[in-house]
Amino acid sequence: MFAEASYRQDGFVGWNPLIGGGRPQVSNTMALYFDWTMQLHRWLDFWTAWHLGLIGQFLVAGVGMWIFLRSRGLHPATAWVGALAYMGNFQFIAWINHRWALGSFCWMPWVLWAVLAPENKGSRRRLFVPVFLAMAFLGGSLQHAVFVILAVVCLWAAEVWRNLFTQKTNASVVLSRRLSPCEVFRITGRYALWGILGIGLAGMMFLPCVEGYLISKGLGESRGGIGYIGGWKQPVLQLLAYPFFVFPSLLGRPQALDLWKVFQTDLFYLPFFGLIPTLLAFFALFRFRTVPLEAWMLIFVGLLLPLTPLVGPLYPRVLLLFILGGVWAFAEIWERDLEIGRKLAKSLLIAFAALAGIWTCASVMLSISQAQILGWLTAKFASRPETGQIGQLFTDWMQQRLAQAVADLPIWSLAQAPFVLLALGGLVLWWQKSTGRLSLRLATPLLGGVILLEIALFASRWVTFSDLQKHPAYGLTPPITELAEEVGGGRLLVSEKNPRAIAFPSNTLLPYEIPILGLYESIQAPSFRWLPGERTSQANLNLAGVTHGVAADPANEFALLGWPEVQKNPGFITYRNPSVPPKYQLTSLPGAAANVSASLLGESFNHRTLEIPPGHWRLRVAENYGPGWQFRLGQSPWQEVAKADDGAQSMDLPFLQTSTILEMRYHPRLVLLGQWASLATLLLWLVWGVHATSRAVFGDPAKNRPRL
Numbered sequence: 001m002f003a004e005a006s007y008r009q010d011g012f013v014g015w016n017p018l019i020g021g022g023r024p025q026v027s028n029t030m031a032l033y034f035d036w037t038m039q040l041h042r043w044l045d046f047w048t049a050w051h052l053g054l055i056g057q058f059l060v061a062g063v064g065m066w067i068f069l070r071s072r073g074l075h076p077a078t079a080w081v082g083a084l085a086y087m088g089n090f091q092f093i094a095w096i097n098h099r100w101a102l103g104s105f106c107w108m109p110w111v112l113w114a115v116l117a118p119e120n121k122g123s124r125r126r127l128f129v130p131v132f133l134a135m136a137f138l139g140g141s142l143q144h145a146v147f148v149i150l151a152v153v154c155l156w157a158a159e160v161w162r163n164l165f166t167q168k169t170n171a172s173v174v175l176s177r178r179l180s181p182c183e184v185f186r187i188t189g190r191y192a193l194w195g196i197l198g199i200g201l202a203g204m205m206f207l208p209c210v211e212g213y214l215i216s217k218g219l220g221e222s223r224g225g226i227g228y229i230g231g232w233k234q235p236v237l238q239l240l241a242y243p244f245f246v247f248p249s250l251l252g253r254p255q256a257l258d259l260w261k262v263f264q265t266d267l268f269y270l271p272f273f274g275l276i277p278t279l280l281a282f283f284a285l286f287r288f289r290t291v292p293l294e295a296w297m298l299i300f301v302g303l304l305l306p307l308t309p310l311v312g313p314l315y316p317r318v319l320l321l322f323i324l325g326g327v328w329a330f331a332e333i334w335e336r337d338l339e340i341g342r343k344l345a346k347s348l349l350i351a352f353a354a355l356a357g358i359w360t361c362a363s364v365m366l367s368i369s370q371a372q373i374l375g376w377l378t379a380k381f382a383s384r385p386e387t388g389q390i391g392q393l394f395t396d397w398m399q400q401r402l403a404q405a406v407a408d409l410p411i412w413s414l415a416q417a418p419f420v421l422l423a424l425g426g427l428v429l430w431w432q433k434s435t436g437r438l439s440l441r442l443a444t445p446l447l448g449g450v451i452l453l454e455i456a457l458f459a460s461r462w463v464t465f466s467d468l469q470k471h472p473a474y475g476l477t478p479p480i481t482e483l484a485e486e487v488g489g490g491r492l493l494v495s496e497k498n499p500r501a502i503a504f505p506s507n508t509l510l511p512y513e514i515p516i517l518g519l520y521e522s523i524q525a526p527s528f529r530w531l532p533g534e535r536t537s538q539a540n541l542n543l544a545g546v547t548h549g550v551a552a553d554p555a556n557e558f559a560l561l562g563w564p565e566v567q568k569n570p571g572f573i574t575y576r577n578p579s580v581p582p583k584y585q586l587t588s589l590p591g592a593a594a595n596v597s598a599s600l601l602g603e604s605f606n607h608r609t610l611e612i613p614p615g616h617w618r619l620r621v622a623e624n625y626g627p628g629w630q631f632r633l634g635q636s637p638w639q640e641v642a643k644a645d646d647g648a649q650s651m652d653l654p655f656l657q658t659s660t661i662l663e664m665r666y667h668p669r670l671v672l673l674g675q676w677a678s679l680a681t682l683l684l685w686l687v688w689g690v691h692a693t694s695r696a697v698f699g700d701p702a703k704n705r706p707r708l
Contacts, residue, residue, distance in 0.1 A: 001474070001511045003033055004041040004049075009604040015626065015666040017605060018515045019507060021491070021544055022623035023525035025605075026671055027212025030522060034138040034205040035103050047468070057099070057106045057139075062087040064109035069331050071113055072292075077444035082277075082331035084448055088455035089273035089323045090248075093462060104140025104148060105320050107132050111148075112328070115155050115194075116294065126194075127689045130681075133198030138205050142213060143313070145206075147320050149195065150305075154297040154321070156191040160184060162293055197688075200681030207674035209523075216524040226312045230264040235307040237263040238316070242303065246279045248272050249418045253461045256405035256415075269316035271302075271323045272458060274451035275418070276425040280333045281326025283344065290337040291329045298325025334444070348426035356411065356419075363410035370406060377402045418454055425450045474511040479569040480504075483550075484514050486567060486574060489583070489603070490547025491515045491622070496536065501552035502572050517544055525624055529647040536561075538579065543646050545583050545622030549575045584610055587618035598662070606666040614656045621649040621664075628668030633660050638667075 002025065006013045013033045016025035025031070032038060037053030044052070062083040069079035086109065091101040110132040117125035136148045163183065199206060228234040241263035244251055248270050251259040258267050272278055284291040284299055302322030305314060366373065378399055408415035428447045483492075492514060494502055509516050530540045536557040541549075549558035550572045558575035559565075567574035582597030598619060602609040612619065612633070621641075629641035631651050641664070644650035651662075 001046065003031070003038055004046055005513070006605050007042045010606045012606070014606040014668065014671070015629075017623060018510050018513060020519035020521070020525060020624065021517050021528060022626065023519070023521075024208070024212060024626050024628070024668065026668065027208045027215075027525075028521065028523050029142045029205075029209035029213065030098065030100065032099060032103055032139065032141075034202070035099075036135070036138070037099075037103070054096070054099075054102075057102050058087050058092070061092070061102070061106035061109065064107070064113065065327065068109045068113040068116075069328070071117075072328075072332070074331055074335055075441070075444065077441060077448070078331050078335045081334075081444055081448040081451060082327050085273040085277045085330065085451055085455070086323070086327045088452070088459065089327070090270050090455070090458065091317070091320055091323060093455075093459040094268050094270070099139075100141045100144045101317065101320055102139075104136045104144040105324065107136040107139065108148065108151060108324050111136065111152070112155075112294070112324075115152075123692055126190075127685075127692060129194040130197035130201055130685055133194060134201035137198060137202035142209055143315070143317065144320075145202075146314065147318055150301060150318070151298060151321055151324060152191060152195060154301055154325075155294050156188065158293040158297045159187055163187070197681055197685055201678055201685065203677030203681065204671070204674040207670040207677065208668060211670050212523045212525075216522070226309045228309060229312065234264045234311070238265060238306050238311075241265055242282075245271055246275055246282070247418065247422065249416065249458065252405065253408070253415065255461065256401055256408055265316055269319060271319040271326070272455070273323055273327060274425075274454050275422050276334075276429060276447060277327060277330040277451065279344070279348075280330040281322065284326070284329035284333060287329075287333060287337060290333055292332060295325040295328040295332065298322070299329060302326075334447070345426055345429040348422070348429065352419075352423045352426060359411040359419075363412065366406075366409055374403060374406050377406070417457060421450055421454050421457070425454075474508075476512075479571070480512055480514075482567055482569075483574060484512055486576075487514050487548050489515070489600075490580075491517055491545045491583075493517045493536075493541065493544075493546045493549045495549060495551030495553065495556040495558065497551060497553045497556045502550060517546055525626065527624055527647060529645070531646075541577060542580050543622075543648070545580065547577050547580050549577070551575070581622070583622045585620045585622070586612070586616040587620070588616055601661070608664040610662045610664070612653065612656060612660050612662050614658055616656070617653050619651040619653060619662070620644055621651075623649055625649050626666070626668075628666050628671075629664060630667050631662060631664045633662050638665075 002016065002018075003013050006025075014024070014026050016023050026033060035053075037049075037056060040049035040053050043049075065086040066079045066083040069082045070076065074082075092105075095101045111129060114125045114127075114129045114132055133148065133152070137145045140148070230237070241260065244260075244263075248260075248267075251262075252267070254267065260267050260270070281299060284296060285303075288296065298321045302319050302325060305311065305318045305321075306316045311318075407413060410416070411419065425447065428443055428450060492509070493516070494505075505520065507520050528540075528544045531537070531543065533540065538561055541561075548566075549556070549563065551558060552572055554573065556573075563575035563577055565573055566576045584598040584600060586596045586598055588596060596613070596616065599611040599613075600608070601611055610619075625641070625643035625647055626649075629649060630638040631641055632638045633654070633656075639651075642650045642652070653662075
């Protein structure tokens with residue numbers, strides 16, 4: 001919504017004056033402002049652009065995986081099932097409102113297709129590796145850019161290893177020859193060139209976002225440090241959670257309880273893409289002869305990294321590597337490994353029968369004592385006074401979730417429908433692998449139907465259907481409308497006394513374009529330098545340009561400061577700061593009027609037009625300083641806005657005898673430098689492509705043969 005408003009006002013995304021006292025929004029790596037889907041918001045209405053972008057990304061993922069699997073010689077039906085499993089993997093669904101996983105890894109099948117091209121097609125396909133890498137970088141956060149790089153490193157390691165060792169027989173792998181340093185350098189240089197070109201093509205994103213990340217780290221932002229947040233038990237519990245990836249419904253759902261937290265993980269991090277595919281992906285770790293080495297490396301690294309201290313900066317989201325390699329390995333095993341199919345099908349059906357019997361008996365006993373169990377759980381958990389991550393754990397809310405969790409436990413409950421699909425998948429695998437009654441052409445679509453039901457059922461638990469006509473996203477309710485009119489162009493601060501009782505945490509006021517001092521972001525910006533004393537002292541609130549405060553508790557800091565109450569709603573009280581200086585404050589020459597405001601003639605997110613009366617020598621803007629802000633008087637050359645002693649924006653003015661127009665614009669140099677870097681890399685890539693293609697077509701004159 002902010003991007004759409006920025007395009008409408010200025011034609012680009014740059015500065016955000018609405019949160020944190022002003023910040024460079026273009027540096028927000030998680031907002032994906034450089035992804036191709038964001039450009040749809042320039043020309044289409046919001047929901048049309050949103051839906052078309054999502055559909056496009058899922059199609060890029062599915063079609064890419066289908067084309068890649070077909071290029072590996074797999075049957076079209078197998079390729080379709082693999083594409084379905086990849087499109088519907090739970091990481092794409094769970095993060096669909098952020099789209100980091102989808103926007104970046106929807107391009108990874110295309111990277112595989114280009115990198116692993118056969119020799120007779122390698123020259124032309126591999127030309128597109130940097131393009132696909134750049135699209136993956138632009139579609140994700142900096143964290144997901146690291147995941148993309150890790151995936152490419154896995155491909156590089158597999159190619160080097162394959163040249164070191166070659167498979168001589170079906171029973172053993174023996175050392176054939178050792179790569180010479182020149183050969184290792186050649187392979188490494190090729191991957192390095194792809195990476196450099198890909199990063200260069202995405203320079204428009206990397207330069208401002210890396211700068212924002214470094215500034216944020218310099219300000220003490222500690223999210224994502226190397227180590228285990230949960231202590232030494234975290235990797236042990238994570239390893240114990242891996243078997244449940246195959247059947248994640250056992251450990252809860254959003255409407256009830258999230259028992260994944262027992263393993264110090266979360267529902268959001270599940271790498272589920274269908275029971276049979278996920279199970280075969282785990283078995284792929286032990287099928288060296290069937291599974292391509294690249295797929296094995298992706299699976300291994302994807303499962304290993306969450307067990308290491310790197311889980312701090314990477315999070316368990318790095319399991320995306322496991323998903324990418326797992327879908328590929330599943331398709332290979334399903335079509336080419338009859339041995340594991342026979343063993344697995346038999347084991348699955350035996351386990352299903354045994355578990356069904358035990359679960360049925362337990363469900364009967366549970367039904368008899370359901371009231372007692374619910375009462376014990378309510379007494380133990382629902383009445384706890386502590387608070388959670390996003391708000392107070394209200395007793396009624398917890399009781400409702402506990403009741404739903406207990407109701408989900410019996411085997412006959414609708415929540416356990418995936419258990420029946422487990423049996424269906426096992427039967428299809430048994431029919432196709434063990435008895436030969438079903439051909440690959442018939443069994444594969446049946447398995448695809450089962451996978452579709454599994455991922456659709458699991459994903460549907462995260463979907464809430466709403467009538468957008470009756471309940472639009474961020475609808476203008478009367479309290480919000482009144483608050484927006486009251487605050488106007490000022491700045492709001494939420495009280496620190498019981499702030500979670502207010503219905504709008506920091507960033508949720510952004511779509512209403514209500515400026516607020518707080519924010520919730522991983523990428524921070526330099527903030528106002530407070531005067532000595534409490535942050536909420538009158539002097540500090542004046543420095544930050546806070547014109548209004550809201551609080552849920554009448555005993556709050558604004559009331560203590562004597563601010564008048566201007567609005568009272570059922571959820572919050574609004575106060576007005578009676579002594580706040582102007583946002584555009586002029587410092588007067590001796591003999592002129594004090595505390596004068598410049599006249600605002602026009603304002604957008606990235607541009608302001610002001611009228612400066614004579615007799616003033618400095619303009620202070622109550623917004624955080626940001627490199628890239630420039631100003632000019634009349635038609636004079638642009639000058640850099642300075643950083644005031646208190647961290648605000650400051651401009652020294654010459655002696656003016658008449659009123660003069662002053663313009664301000666946000667013109668960040670690193671954004672422009674990044675755009676030039678992307679353009680220069682694009683030209684370099686085109687030259688390289690023309691050169692490589694001409695040599696492939698016309699041959700190498702020196703050697704008189706085609707050179708691929």
